[in-house]
Amino acid sequence: MAKIPTYSSIDIEEDKYVYRPDVDTFALIDALDLSLGEMRGKVFTSIEIGCGSGVVSTYLSSKLPVISTCTDINPFALSLTKKVSLENEAYCVLPIRTDLCSGFSPQFAFDVVIFNPPYVPSEKEEVWQPGGKLHPEKIDTSPAFSFDFTKSVSFSREKIIEDSDEWVQTGNILTCALSGGDNGREVIDRFLHDHMDIIASSKYFFLVCVSENNPKELMKLIELGTKREVDQWESGKTPKPCQKRCEVVIRRDCQSEGLYIIRATNV
Numbered sequence: 001m002a003k004i005p006t007y008s009s010i011d012i013e014e015d016k017y018v019y020r021p022d023v024d025t026f027a028l029i030d031a032l033d034l035s036l037g038e039m040r041g042k043v044f045t046s047i048e049i050g051c052g053s054g055v056v057s058t059y060l061s062s063k064l065p066v067i068s069t070c071t072d073i074n075p076f077a078l079s080l081t082k083k084v085s086l087e088n089e090a091y092c093v094l095p096i097r098t099d100l101c102s103g104f105s106p107q108f109a110f111d112v113v114i115f116n117p118p119y120v121p122s123e124k125e126e127v128w129q130p131g132g133k134l135h136p137e138k139i140d141t142s143p144a145f146s147f148d149f150t151k152s153v154s155f156s157r158e159k160i161i162e163d164s165d166e167w168v169q170t171g172n173i174l175t176c177a178l179s180g181g182d183n184g185r186e187v188i189d190r191f192l193h194d195h196m197d198i199i200a201s202s203k204y205f206f207l208v209c210v211s212e213n214n215p216k217e218l219m220k221l222i223e224l225g226t227k228r229e230v231d232q233w234e235s236g237k238t239p240k241p242c243q244k245r246c247e248v249v250i251r252r253d254c255q256s257e258g259l260y261i262i263r264a265t266n267v
């Protein structure tokens with residue numbers, strides 16, 4: 001088992017609003033650990049979607065010389081990510097508030113893409129959607145982060161509370177860390193549809209999912225490569241040959257979950 005970064009910062013008051021590292025987080029870190037040797041010298045940039053506490057990107061950046069961009073819709077998660085990375089002397093972790101990886105041009109190729117999504121089957125209303133019920137305002141993706149690698153995030157707890165809406169303060173923020181809607185697939189599918197280019201241009205893509213999400217089908221979707229190809233496949237047309245090869249690198253039975261870590265690499 002990989003040695004998990006420390007996260008004593010997580011006990012700070014505001015961090016009760018952040019998804020705590022759990023079995024899925026640890027399985028994802030183990031999957032990265034298994035690939036470290038192979039990735040060394042080949043990967044220099046990464047993006048983690050939905051970074052939560054930031055331990056996953058902190059782990060990667062502490063093991064390899066990688067600049068790790070981290071996104072989350074939860075401002076507390078971004079603040080904690082910065083603290084956890086500094087606590088572990090991983091200075092190249094950049095938290096950015098955005099929906100999935102909106103705002104990043106598909107031309108900007110990240111070597112590693114990591115996503116531990118909200119995958120638990122739930123009511124539709126519990127899923128975070130831009131402009132949706134849980135967050136009717138269009139998310140502001142202007143900098144809620146610091147570019148200074150050596151300093152802590154430039155915004156305070158008071159500032160987050162002041163800037164945040166009811167959604168952040170009522171606990172909905174933790175619901176949307178877990179809730180994946182129908183079959184737990186809504187956020188995953190939106191990511192695969194809208195950001196397949198980011199996956200296609202990566203060298204390694206790591207995705208966490210559970211049995212209810214239909215991992216086999218997910219692997220098929222990822223292997224087809226681009227959004228256009230996925231659309232073709234969905235409308236019943238013949239897909240192009242695979243550009244990515246997917247494999248299950250970790251499979252664990254945890255509590256009621258059959259947990260899978262899928263890894264996609266270039267063919």
Ligand SMILES: C[S@@+](CC[C@H](N)C(=O)[O-])C[C@H]1O[C@@H](n2cnc3c(N)ncnc32)[C@H](O)[C@@H]1O
Nearest residue numbers: 019025050051052072073074099100116117177
């Ligand atoms: C299951 S948690 C995983 C957290 C962390 N990566 C880990 O492995 O411990 C899912 C995270 O995704 C974030 N999230 C949910 N919907 C999102 C979206 N549309 N865009 C960005 N982040 C999102 C949540 O706030 C939460 O931090």
